[in-house]
Amino acid sequence: MKKLGTVALALLPLAAGAASAQELKIGVASEATSIDPHFHNVGQNNALRRHIFEGLVTTDQNQKLVPALAESWKAVDDTTWEFKLRPNVKFSNGTPFTATDFVYTLCRVPTVENSPSSFTVFTRGFETVETPDPLTVRIKTTTPQPLLPTNMTTIGILSAKVFGGENVKWGKTACENLGTVPKSSDFNSPEKAIGTGAYRLVEYTRGTHVVLERNEDYWGTKPEWKRVTMRPITSAGPRVAALLAGDVDLIENPPIQDFAKIKESGFTVAMGLSNRVIYIHLDSFAEPTPGVKGAEKNPFKDPRVRLALSKSINREAIVERIMGRVAQPAGELLPHPLFGTRKDAKPVAFDPDGAKKLLAEAGYPNGFELVLGSPNDRYINDEKVAQAVAQMFTRIGVKTTVDSMTASTFFGKRNKHEFSAYLAGWGADSGEMSNPLTALVMTPNKETGAGNTNYGRYSNKELDALVTEAKSTIDDKKREALLHKASDVLEKDAGIIPLHFEVTPWAFKKGLIYAPRVDQYTMATEVKSSK
Incomplete structure (x- = not known):
């Protein structure tokens, strides 16, 4: 496997001070x-x-x-x-x-x-x-x-x-x-x-907490914390409040607008580019498709419609205004230099006039109506991003409303194919391109496991063949070339609409150190006290 460059970036200095190594309390998003x-x-x-x-x-x-x-x-x-x-x-x-x-x-x-x-x-x-x-x-x-x-x-x-x-x-x-x-x-x-x-489970209460205790017989480096309590605090405001009040020591995904308040209160914010792409998936299969009005057939089966919607999105504006630059516009499903990514991959250019032209060519000069599904507590500013995308779709004639809900409800509905279009995210656990290509856009196949998260049911035989060959090619250079070609096919067919890569923030009390991870994981084993 090709070695990766350092992608995680600690953008802010870490705080100094002492911290107790007995218990670590984490507020997870x-x-x-x-x-x-x-x-x-x-x-x-x-x-x-x-x-x-x-x-x-x-x-x-x-x-x-x-x-x-x-x-x-x-x-x-x-x-x-x-x-x-x-x-x-x-x-x-x-x-x-x-x-x-x-x-x-x-x-x-x-x-x-x-x-x-x-x-x-x-x-x-x-x-x-x-x-x-x-x-x-x-x-x-x-x-x-x-x-x-x-x-x-x-x-x-x-x-x-x-x-x-x-x-x-x-x-x-x-x-x-x-x-x-x-x-x-x-x-x-x-x-x-x-x-x-390094830890063993002590207590699990759904919706309340997970309590872990250090495995004293662990074979590796023993973690600093004897006891770890993870509390789910899905709303950003209460999560920040819990940190500032001392109820937790570290939180995931503090909202961008609270960074100044957090730092002024003596806490630290650390950030790093992640492997998580936020994307829009379109139903390329069902006939008719739920959530679409004003179209006699499923418009998303036409690649011109898919590309029109992609062209309607001003990714730079979303990163600037919604994400506060705590994101990076996405041109493919993983950020460079992770394995299989293209250094020259660029986001689809914002071109509303071109988008309207494509819609007209596809037979929708007056557009149609659409409901965009989205979680409101899973990704950074997910509902706000969905609302911004809906406004951009509407400006080219695809009148879009947002149906947002908690992640638990959203994923259940998504998995039942109840959305014509939905916003979601994917973090490549493997850190290489075949992972999101396989999961998100290969033709769903229960026997092979391909497309296991392709709930838009997009299908492209050329892409399938390229990814399948790549996953059977031992030679790194040949495998990477195949993945480049597969991403190129996907981009031209607009099989999925990448929006941006999240830059993941953590906030923690003085006396702690945490280095951001590309996979966005919060690992208690890697939280240290600055002794």
Whole structure:
């Protein structure tokens, strides 16, 4: 994998002072939807998961691969990867970690019910999984999988013994001796949420808090904080108020308009460019499509309409006026220099006259009416951005209203295809371009896992072929060239409308240090006191 440049940028100086290393209280902007490490492949879940359940591989703040439960890995040949596991690792209940736990975890992933975004996309295509000894895993794949080590950063390892799976046998179509396959709700119990991570679960109350305690037998560098409490405070105002009042020590995503007040009160704001793209997805499939009036057929099946809407958006104005420059206009689905991005990729130019011309050519000289779905508590200024986009659509004749709601409600409706157009975000956990291309715009395919978050059901066979080939190409230069071409195809077809990349802020009390992460994760293990 090509090495990445440093993308995370600490823009403001860090505060000095002393801090207690006993307890860290964090106000999170979005609550994890489950403790289950395999339930929902979404940022807030993945961040929480890493505290409790580790993968074979992990990533640093700039998404460079780092050994975790695997000390090393290598490609034996184009279709075989071998991982050497770390010795003397124990789960938080004292059980030794071995290759059997990895096999059990692979077998459990496809059993998760009602997953909004399944992890099976990372575990498919395995021909055989062998464990020659307790500290070696050898995976044979049906086709070359150059990103297999990267994919292993997403899979949190479970203890087979906790669920009676000590004698598990991997099978290509079905595993044997799985024991009691856990349901997602089982992990609400600390007795079931057993991982090898730096922390263990103590208490989980949905909507109130998650309490973690340091795993004193952790194999790696022990975290500074003995106890961590994460409180979901989804509204920005109360989140800032909690910080200023001392109810929490660190918060995610303080609103831009409060930066001055936060700093004047003696707190620190740190920011870094993220891998999260905010985008508009259009329904390119349903006939008729919900939320559209004044059109006899689904207008979004026509690439001219999709491009017209993209041209109507003044991305610079959104970044300047709505985001307060705490964002970067997006020309593709990941910021440069992450792997597979194009240095010369530019956002679609703001061209309302050209947009009107395209609409007329597509048969909509008078436009039509549209409802734009959006969360109002998931991304930075998400509802405000949606309102700005709606105004821009309206100016070219597509009269748009916004239907905003809490993230939990929004994702449920989105997943049922109840929007013709919606605003959402995607953070590439792998830090490379095949991730968002696969998830967001490849043709949905349950068997391969492609398009698992493509709720606009966009489909382009040329793009599918390019991404599929890229994901089977071991050579980095050839793979990157294929990803460049796929992004070019997507841009010309306006299959999705990138808006901007978030620049993620954190705010914290004097005496703490936190280096921004490209993946936007808030990791209690990386919060330090400035001693």
